[in-house]
Amino acid sequence: MLAKVFVTLREGVLDPQGKAIHHATTTIGYQGITEIRQGKYFEITFDDSLDKAQAQEQLEKLAHDVLSNPVIEDYEIQLSAD
Amino acid sequence: MLAKVFVTLREGVLDPQGKAIHHATTTIGYQGITEIRQGKYFEITFDDSLDKAQAQEQLEKLAHDVLSNPVIEDYEIQLSAD
Numbered sequence: 001m002l003a004k005v006f007v008t009l010r011e012g013v014l015d016p017q018g019k020a021i022h023h024a025t026t027t028i029g030y031q032g033i034t035e036i037r038q039g040k041y042f043e044i045t046f047d048d049s050l051d052k053a054q055a056q057e058q059l060e061k062l063a064h065d066v067l068s069n070p071v072i073e074d075y076e077i078q079l080s081a082d
Numbered sequence: 083m084l085a086k087v088f089v090t091l092r093e094g095v096l097d098p099q100g101k102a103i104h105h106a107t108t109t110i111g112y113q114g115i116t117e118i119r120q121g122k123y124f125e126i127t128f129d130d131s132l133d134k135a136q137a138q139e140q141l142e143k144l145a146h147d148v149l150s151n152p153v154i155e156d157y158e159i160q161l162s163a164d
Contacts, residue, residue, distance in 0.1 A: 006123050018124075025148060030140060032132040041088050041123035042103075050114040058112055066107060 001046040003059050004078040007068045008039035042067055055079060083128040085141050086160040089150045090121035124149055137161060 009015050018037040025033055044062070046055045059077055068075040091097050100119040107115055126144070128137045138161055145157040 008123070008125065021124075021148070025144065028148075030144060032128050032137065032140065033144075034127040034129045035125075036127075037125045039123040039125065041090070041121035042100075043090065043117075043119045043121065045116040045118075046114050047116045055114065058114065062107065062112060062115075066103070066110075 001050070001052065001055050002080050003044040003046065003055065004080075005042040005044065005059070005063045005067055006039060006076045006078075007042075007063075007073050008075075009037065010072055010074050013072045040067070052079065083132070083134065083137050084162050085126040085128065085137065086162075087124040087126065087141070087145045087149055088121060088158045088160075089124075089145070089155050090157075091119065092154055092156050095154045122149070134161065 015037045018035070021038065022033060022036040025036070044059065046058070050058065056077075056079055059079060063075045063077055064070060097119045100117070103120065104115060104118040107118070126141065128140075132140065138159075141159055141161060145159055146152060150157040
């Protein structure tokens with residue numbers, strides 16, 4: 001089973017890295033971009049010892065406790081069947 | 083318009099950061115995880131001066147030239163209407 005986890009900074013939390021990328025893009029001529037925010041992305045492969053519900057549970061815990069900092073970050077989870 | 087860009091290491095490219103996270107998860111008791119790979123995630127907001135085709139074009143160029151290193155990384159783009 002393949003799972004995807006997206007971690008993004010919460011709204012209102014400053015994102016200097018995203019701001020730097022945005023600044024760079026305007027400097028080199030990109031137009032029409034209002035904002036760029038950078039987050040993290042994880043691909044997690046589960047073996048067949050877990051069913052989907054168990055994998056989902058592990059994944060929620062993993063995303064909350066390990067992959068993100070809930071004080072300043074939000075996360076989103078996608079668990080696919082294959 | 084909101085666009086999402088996912089940048090992942092190409093298959094076969096070593097991902098020490100993902101390996102370290104995977105190792106940490108097994109150490110603290112997570113089970114059934116075969117692999118974790120870390121990538122990057124960007125949210126890009128376009129203003130209304132661009133139509134969808136123009137935004138898509140800018141986005142392709144941005145993802146290829148700025149946000150990823152095509153030698154070792156793949157990228158995926160999602161452009162939504164809102």
